[in-house]
Amino acid sequence: MNTIKHILLTAAFAFLIAACDSGTEAVTPGDDTPPDETDTDEPVLDDETFLTDETGRVFSYVPSGDLLPASGPGHTDTTIYRSDINFPLEDAAFLNSQVYRYGGSQGSINGMDGGQCHTSNYDYPWQDTFCESRSRNQIMCPDGGHEGVDIRAASCIPDTSATHWAVAVEDGRIIAPSSSRYTVRLQSNDGTLYRYMHLKMDALAVTDGEFVIKGQRIGKVSNDFFNSAGDPVPTTYHLHFEMYQNYSPDEETDPVFDQVSPYMTLVNAYEKKLRGAE
Numbered sequence: 001m002n003t004i005k006h007i008l009l010t011a012a013f014a015f016l017i018a019a020c021d022s023g024t025e026a027v028t029p030g031d032d033t034p035p036d037e038t039d040t041d042e043p044v045l046d047d048e049t050f051l052t053d054e055t056g057r058v059f060s061y062v063p064s065g066d067l068l069p070a071s072g073p074g075h076t077d078t079t080i081y082r083s084d085i086n087f088p089l090e091d092a093a094f095l096n097s098q099v100y101r102y103g104g105s106q107g108s109i110n111g112m113d114g115g116q117c118h119t120s121n122y123d124y125p126w127q128d129t130f131c132e133s134r135s136r137n138q139i140m141c142p143d144g145g146h147e148g149v150d151i152r153a154a155s156c157i158p159d160t161s162a163t164h165w166a167v168a169v170e171d172g173r174i175i176a177p178s179s180s181r182y183t184v185r186l187q188s189n190d191g192t193l194y195r196y197m198h199l200k201m202d203a204l205a206v207t208d209g210e211f212v213i214k215g216q217r218i219g220k221v222s223n224d225f226f227n228s229a230g231d232p233v234p235t236t237y238h239l240h241f242e243m244y245q246n247y248s249p250d251e252e253t254d255p256v257f258d259q260v261s262p263y264m265t266l267v268n269a270y271e272k273k274l275r276g277a278e
C-alpha cells in the first residue's frame, strides 16, 4: 500500500513539475537552452515546424497579457474558448495596438512616431491589446480598458488600396448591423456572440438577420468610426474583434453574455489557418 502511495505521490510530483514547466512562455527557435522564465516579452514560437504565412514570414506572438510598455494593465487569459472557429480575416493579419504604435495617438510614448502604414505595424510578433488603457470603465478592465483585440489586415489599405475581407468565424446569424453605425454582430447556434467593428459599413456583404456559414465574407476591413455626436471620426484601418460567451444557469433565466479575451482563441485559429487546417 505504501509503495502504491509512493508511486502515486511521485507521479503527482512529476506531473506538477511538468505543469510548471509547461507554463514557461518564451521559446526561441534553434535555441536549446532553457528559456528565461522572467523574460515574457519574447515572442512565442511554439510549433516545432514554424508556421509561415503566404508571404513566407514566420508567425510568432507575445504571450497573452503582455502589452506594450505604458499601454495599460492588460489581462492575462490563456484560454482557447473555441478551438473550432475560423480566423476572422481571409488573409494574413497582425494583432497589435492601434493607439500605442506607429499611427496611434500615443505612439510617441514608445518611440513609435510615424504613420499607420509603418512596416513594423504589419509584421509579427502579434501583441495582445485586451485591457489596453481606454477612458471607458468596463467590467473586465476596471481602470478602463479595451475589451477586444485589434487586427490589422495583410497590407496597409491607405498605401495599397487592397481589399481585405472579414469572414464569419463560425456558422451563425448576423444581428442588426444597422443598430450600430460601426459594429456587425454574429451569433452562433450555441449563443456565442462576436462583434466585428470598423468594417466598411456602406458595403457590407451581409444583411440583418442573415444566416451565414463559417468563412463567408461579412465585410471589408476599413476605418469606420463615429463619435458620440454621430460624426465620422475615422480610426486606423483595422478590425476590432470581441467575443462573448453565452451562459444561462437554467432554461427559465435569460442568458448572460460574458465577455472574454479572444487573444489565444485567435492565436489557435490563426495557427490552424497557417497549417491549412481551417
Ligand SMILES: [Zn+2]
Binding pocket: 146, 148, 149, 150, 240, 241
Ligand atoms: Zn479596438
